[in-house]
Amino acid sequence: MAGNTQAKSLDPVCGMKVSTASSNLVATHKGTRYYFCAESCQTAFTKNPDKYLKPKGPLSRLLARLAKANEKAFGRTGPSCH
Numbered sequence: 001m002a003g004n005t006q007a008k009s010l011d012p013v014c015g016m017k018v019s020t021a022s023s024n025l026v027a028t029h030k031g032t033r034y035y036f037c038a039e040s041c042q043t044a045f046t047k048n049p050d051k052y053l054k055p056k057g058p059l060s061r062l063l064a065r066l067a068k069a070n071e072k073a074f075g076r077t078g079p080s081c082h
């Protein structure tokens, strides 16, 4: 590791860390690149991306809660200026 910063990406299917430099298993979904540890993960993802992109973790839960609060306050998802 002589000054070689290896970018790691999280496999959204199994949660494994994948080196973006060595992996050629890539899928692009809504402008974001996702890397996979195996072809089976890539196939599973491309078949049903949303299944693996469900909000998870405390930050996503917080964002979901904020979105809900917005819905309550503005009667829709997110504030609107007009």
Ligand SMILES: [Zn+2]
Binding pocket: 011, 013, 014, 015, 016, 036, 037, 038, 041
């Ligand atoms: Zn995987």
